[in-house]
Amino acid sequence: MSDSDAPGILRGDCRMLNRAIHAKTNSAMSVRTLARNSFTDCCITGTIERYISTSQPIEAMYADAARILAEHSIQPIQEKIYAHRRVREHALDVRKKAFLANGLDPALPVTFVDGKPLVDQPIAGLQIWGIVPHDPIASDVATVECGNGWTGRMWTVNGSRMLYLPALAGTRKDGQVALSTTEQAQRMFDNANQALESLGFSYQQVVRTWIYLARILDWYGEFNRVRTLHHANVGIGRDLESSTFPASTGIQGRSLDYECFMDVLAVDPAPATSVAVDSIRNSSHQGQAFAYGSAFSRGVTLALEERKTVFISGTASIDAEGRTMHLDDPGCQCLETLQAVAAVLEDQGGSLEDICTAAIFFKDQETYQAYQRLVRQLCLPQFPTICVRADVCRPELLCEIEPVAFI
Numbered sequence: 271m272s273d274s275d276a277p278g279i280l281r282g283d284c285r286m287l288n289r290a291i292h293a294k295t296n297s298a299m300s301v302r303t304l305a306r307n308s309f310t311d312c313c314i315t316g317t318i319e320r321y322i323s324t325s326q327p328i329e330a331m332y333a334d335a336a337r338i339l340a341e342h343s344i345q346p347i348q349e350k351i352y353a354h355r356r357v358r359e360h361a362l363d364v365r366k367k368a369f370l371a372n373g374l375d376p377a378l379p380v381t382f383v384d385g386k387p388l389v390d391q392p393i394a395g396l397q398i399w400g401i402v403p404h405d406p407i408a409s410d411v412a413t414v415e416c417g418n419g420w421t422g423r424m425w426t427v428n429g430s431r432m433l434y435l436p437a438l439a440g441t442r443k444d445g446q447v448a449l450s451t452t453e454q455a456q457r458m459f460d461n462a463n464q465a466l467e468s469l470g471f472s473y474q475q476v477v478r479t480w481i482y483l484a485r486i487l488d489w490y491g492e493f494n495r496v497r498t499l500h501h502a503n504v505g506i507g508r509d510l511e512s513s514t515f516p517a518s519t520g521i522q523g524r525s526l527d528y529e530c531f532m533d534v535l536a537v538d539p540a541p542a543t544s545v546a547v548d549s550i551r552n553s554s555h556q557g558q559a560f561a562y563g564s565a566f567s568r569g570v571t572l573a574l575e576e577r578k579t580v581f582i583s584g585t586a587s588i589d590a591e592g593r594t595m596h597l598d599d600p601g602c603q604c605l606e607t608l609q610a611v612a613a614v615l616e617d618q619g620g621s622l623e624d625i626c627t628a629a630i631f632f633k634d635q636e637t638y639q640a641y642q643r644l645v646r647q648l649c650l651p652q653f654p655t656i657c658v659r660a661d662v663c664r665p666e667l668l669c670e671i672e673p674v675a676f677i
Contacts, residue, residue: 315397345403357393605644607669
């Protein structure tokens with residue numbers, strides 16, 4: 271069933287635009303939208319499960335994605351590819367050709383994650399978040415230079431600025447990758463800080479990070495130490511009761527030869543505008559992550575023009591005190607994780623049906639199959655999901671979900 275046929279998931283103008291997109295493109299790509307006064311939010315998700323019968327899934331995905339972007343004048347803010355690193359150059363070349371064929375700029379920044387699919391295919395999927403401006407003066411997106419070769423996407427809306435910086439790594443000033451994992455992490459955060467400051471932002475304005483560690487189980491504790499120290503150096507976390515940490519994901523992922531790399535979203539609200547950022551420190555289901563040594567919030571809400579986007583941090587089967595739940599039980603860990611996500615959304619006035627895109631990371635095939643059974647047996651909402659094989663931050667954790675919702 272396509273998104274356009276799903277009752278109750280999309281509302282009002284969102285459902286109408288979504289139907290228009292599907293009717294016009296006839297694609298397997300999932301498109302979720304939320305119409306606001308000056309723009310429409312769009313999440314485009316291509317999953318290998320929807321392209322499994324295609325002989326060339328990378329080509330088919332990008333043909334559909336580029337056509338949707340061009341036909342509906344969607345301005346991308348964030349773009350991610352999850353695929354085997356052996357097809358990195360091929361995937362980027364396919365993307366370039368598809369973009370050029372549809373009059374799009376292939377130089378738009380993109381994050382490539384070595385995200386192994388859980389089926390015998392080269393790609394797990396792609397995600398694009400963008401907007402359709404109703405008034406280009408009030409809302410627009412542009413590529414910006416951040417120094418040292420970094421580029422990002424700047425979204426301005428009614429005077430407020432939002433900056434997305436993709437694929438920041440732990441390189442030195444000469445462009446060489448730092449040797450040790452600790453130095454790479456330190457320089458990654460330093461590079462993020464410098465890129466932000468070059469465009470008039472501060473790290474305190476970072477609301478969401480996506481962090482990928484190639485060997486996460488080998489040094490996640492040390493990474494947490496480096497992150498906490500960086501936060502303290504920029505004035506975050508000195509007072510745990512009042513500090514606002516970014517929402518975040520920390521998951522296994524590779525890009526080139528980096529031990530770690532990250533994507534960053536920062537928000538600079540204009541005075542007296544309707545843009546509001548609120549950190550979700552805990553939920554009715556889980557406590558504060560920084561209470562047990564992880565310096566991130568459960569999520570963050572970005573309220574714009576009477577609606578809000580909820581970015582939920584990577585969420586796993588962890589109780590209110592930070593203990594892993596349901597050891598060696600893939601089905602129960604998946605259910606516990608979904609309940610934790612649902613609790614965050616319920617606290618914000620939403621539900622699983624409001625998820626517009628998600629990535630789910632599974633430790634192994636058994637857990638992936640347990641999740642699929644759970645969704646079928648409980649008739650759970652079929653929100654757009656990219657499924658990736660990856661280690662989570664603890665060896666006993668079997669899955670992690672990072673969703674985005676429009677409410």
